Amino acid sequence: MLLEKEKRLKKFDAPDIFINHFAEAEQKEKEALAKAEAILNATKEKFNSQREDAITLASGLQYVITEKGTGEKLPQNAKVLTHYTVYFEDGKLLDTSILETAEALNAVNERKKAADAYKPITADISPDAGMIAGFKEGLQQLSVGDKATLFIPYHLAYGEAGNRGIPGKTNIIFEVEIIELIN
Secondary structure (H helix, E strand, C coil), rough: CCCHHHHHHHHHCCCHHHHHHHHHHEEEEEEEHHHHHHHHHHHHHHHHHHHHCCCCCCCCCCEEEEEECCEEEEECCEEEEEEEEEEEEECCCCECCCCHHHCCCCCCCCHHEEEEEECCEECCCCCCCCHHHHHHHHHHCCCCCCCCEEECCCCHHHCCCCCCEEEEEEEEEEEEEEEEEEC
């Protein structure tokens, strides 16, 4: 028994194992970066394609309905249950209410997941509601069941100053789904 252990110890090559560990870690990091870049490029391409078909409103907001629902048109003073995913204009994910989207984009917020906070939000789209103007205006164009992409210029988002880690003069893009009208 002791002889067998001695043979294994003689074969143990600590420097080789050490070097291989770091080589494997470096390879995994390169693969993760390549995957992140591919996701970012695919997202940018998707938005560039959608923008070509977008409707532009007088305010500068652009939107495209990506999947038509079968429900009623939203009234201007509505409260709706909606899923959202918001991106910077370069395609980088900012936040989402959908765990599967966060997983697909390799961007799960573990604290949000632990708090079971990947859920649709209630959005008040009335004119006096405390949501960003472009988000409210975009949702007002939709019907229950619609999925859409909203291209929100900075003046309808967080303005000149920015907010919540979003720099000033930042255009943002929302993907939304209207789940239901709340009475």
